[in-house]
Amino acid sequence: MEITVENAIIVLKKYLKKTNKEKFKHSVRVSKVCEILAKKWNVPVEDAKIAGLLHDIGKSFSKQEILKLCLEHNITIYDFELLENVKALHGRISSLLFKKEFDNTNLERLNYIAKAIDAHVSGNSNMSDLDKIVFIADNVEPKKDDSMMLPLIQFGEINNINECVKIIIERKIKRAKKSKRVHNPLLDNTLESIEER
Ligand SMILES: [Fe+2]
Ligand SMILES: [Fe+2]
Numbered sequence: 001m002e003i004t005v006e007n008a009i010i011v012l013k014k015y016l017k018k019t020n021k022e023k024f025k026h027s028v029r030v031s032k033v034c035e036i037l038a039k040k041w042n043v044p045v046e047d048a049k050i051a052g053l054l055h056d057i058g059k060s061f062s063k064q065e066i067l068k069l070c071l072e073h074n075i076t077i078y079d080f081e082l083l084e085n086v087k088a089l090h091g092r093i094s095s096l097l098f099k100k101e102f103d104n105t106n107l108e109r110l111n112y113i114a115k116a117i118d119a120h121v122s123g124n125s126n127m128s129d130l131d132k133i134v135f136i137a138d139n140v141e142p143k144k145d146d147s148m149m150l151p152l153i154q155f156g157e158i159n160n161i162n163e164c165v166k167i168i169i170e171r172k173i174k175r176a177k178k179s180k181r182v183h184n185p186l187l188d189n190t191l192e193s194i195e196e197r
Pocket of ligand 2: 056
């Protein structure tokens with residue numbers, strides 16, 4: 001299948017429309033925010049919309065199915081993911097499914113979008129601007145915890161993309177602390193790499 005927004009909608013419907021209506025709607029909202037952010041930070045708009053639409057398709061699987069897919073495809077599993085939150089692996093699964101569904105005639109583009117889908121849960125130490133946009137959009141879409149940041153980004157209060165990622169990670173860590181949850185330690189690595197820039 002060719003990598004287009006229209007085909008991404010077909011794939012999104014295939015994975016989430018029946019199994020998880022809320023995630024389906026969230027994905028559409030994230031894609032719309034991705035479009036806004038891509039225009040602001042000069043990233044290819046269609047790629048951002050596609051990554052937004054498909055970032056959570058791995059959420060259609062159970063914990064057991066996620067672990068099975070990881071083992072079958074040699075996907076890295078960190079301790080936190082295995083012991084605390086198997087669902088945190090859904091970014092890697094969404095990325096795998098994306099690569100399976102679309103053809104690789106443009107391998108560079110396929111990998112560019114797949115990496116952003118993978119990175120939306122906890123970032124990585126070498127985030128592209130597309131990775132950052134999908135990560136931000138996932139957290140600031142109108143129904144998420146950091147939605148109050150969206151107008152600040154849109155109307156120029158927040159203009160630095162690294163600063164924006166940093167604020168979101170710090171808020172995630174703070175919320176986890178407050179509710180006595182362990183936060184995803186991969187976020188610490190991402191934060192460190194962002195602060196070094
Ligand atoms: Fe997600
Ligand atoms: Fe999401």
